[in-house]
Amino acid sequence: MRKKTLQELVRPNIWALSPYSSARNEYSGTEANVFLDANESPYNQPLNRYPDPLQRQVKSMLAKIKGVEPEQIFLGNGSDEAIDLIYRCFTRPGIDNVVAIEPTYGMYKVCADINEVEYRPVKLDDHFQMSADQMMAACDNYTKVIWICSPNNPTGNLIDRDEIEKLLEDFNGIVVIDEAYSDFSGKPAFRQEINRNDHLIVLNTMSKAWGGAAIRMGMAFAQKEIIDIFNKVKYPYNVNLLTQEKAIEMLQMRFEVDKWVKSILIERSRMISSFKLLPICKEVFPTDANFFLARMTDAQKIYDYLIEHGIIVRNRSRVTFCENCLRVTIGNKSENSQLLAALRQY
Numbered sequence: 001m002r003k004k005t006l007q008e009l010v011r012p013n014i015w016a017l018s019p020y021s022s023a024r025n026e027y028s029g030t031e032a033n034v035f036l037d038a039n040e041s042p043y044n045q046p047l048n049r050y051p052d053p054l055q056r057q058v059k060s061m062l063a064k065i066k067g068v069e070p071e072q073i074f075l076g077n078g079s080d081e082a083i084d085l086i087y088r089c090f091t092r093p094g095i096d097n098v099v100a101i102e103p104t105y106g107m108y109k110v111c112a113d114i115n116e117v118e119y120r121p122v123k124l125d126d127h128f129q130m131s132a133d134q135m136m137a138a139c140d141n142y143t144k145v146i147w148i149c150s151p152n153n154p155t156g157n158l159i160d161r162d163e164i165e166k167l168l169e170d171f172n173g174i175v176v177i178d179e180a181y182s183d184f185s186g187k188p189a190f191r192q193e194i195n196r197n198d199h200l201i202v203l204n205t206m207s208k209a210w211g212g213a214a215i216r217m218g219m220a221f222a223q224k225e226i227i228d229i230f231n232k233v234k235y236p237y238n239v240n241l242l243t244q245e246k247a248i249e250m251l252q253m254r255f256e257v258d259k260w261v262k263s264i265l266i267e268r269s270r271m272i273s274s275f276k277l278l279p280i281c282k283e284v285f286p287t288d289a290n291f292f293l294a295r296m297t298d299a300q301k302i303y304d305y306l307i308e309h310g311i312i313v314r315n316r317s318r319v320t321f322c323e324n325c326l327r328v329t330i331g332n333k334s335e336n337s338q339l340l341a342a343l344r345q346y
């Protein structure tokens with residue numbers, strides 16, 4: 001199928017937008033030592049200065065770790081900023097629509113509702129797998145974006161690679177693949193495919209494997225033309241200085257993070273085998289993430305019982321296909337053991 005051009009996909013007002021030009025955009029050099037251009041205070045250093053609007057230092061480190069170019073990275077206040085930005089850049093309220101797998105991460109739908117964009121969920125099959133043909137059947141000429149989450153939340157499984165590739169070939173608009181959990185999967189990540197797909201956006205985050213949910217830093221990878229549009233629309237100083245500095249510190253701990261991931265994977269195997277032995281657990285679904293979905297005899301009662309014991313898991317019972325399912329995050333050895341001990345006494 002003929003792909004739409006970027007100009008056909010981007011909202012006309014966004015395509016035509018002249019962005020706000022901040023002081024730090026107009027002068028971004030490092031030679032000067034007297035800064036009287038941004039109405040900042042000369043006191044309270046270093047917090048008196050606006051941060052780099054394009055987060056160059058963070059991006060140059062991330063580029064090496066992620067195997068992309070710095071110009072192919074957008075950084076935001078969590079992945080949630082990137083999700084909302086995708087709606088604001090590509091979808092016209094009340095006119096365009098998006099298609100997404102179901103069940104999946106709730107923010108795609110919430111942001112669709114906030115932006116007044118029709119959201120078309122397409123149910124996964126019994127194995128929580130996606131059919132590219134069914135996704136295509138839900139699209140029309142106003143479908144601008146398709147949302148895929150892989151490994152998927154709350155189901156935990158990777159979406160079949162061949163089906164994703166088929167969709168990348170067949171769909172004429174933007175395909176977003178949210179890889180928030182890809183560090184736990186051991187399979188090749190789709191961000192490596194952005195050079196081959198000019199309509200592909202891949203999302204990553206510091207919130208999961210990197211252990212940095214508190215600093216709020218999410219990222220989107222795509223070809224430069226798409227990132228340039230995001231940079232035009234985003235708030236000028238969307239990632240604050242403290243976050244940028246902390247991110248730089250954290251990105252130097254890469255090998256520590258690899259160890260954390262390994263420990264979590266070991267604990268994941270232990271938790272899954274232990275859950276399978278619990279009489280109150282009917283089924284544990286395959287997972288490639290740092291959590292798993294388990295079908296229980298009575299999810300609500302077990303959830304309430306765990307709360308009484310000071311242990312919080314996620315009750316996903318009301319999600320499509322997840323009746324009586326709990327979503328359990330893998331914690332450290334002691335936390336996991338406390339959960340198992342409580343469940344064994346249920």
Ligand SMILES: *Cc1c(COP(=O)(O)O)cnc(C)c1O
Pocket residue numbers: 077078079080081105149153178180204205206207208213217218
């Ligand atoms: C946790 C999660 C994120 C991360 O969101 P942040 O805003 O970066 O913390 C993104 N996508 C999915 C599917 C998630 O489960």
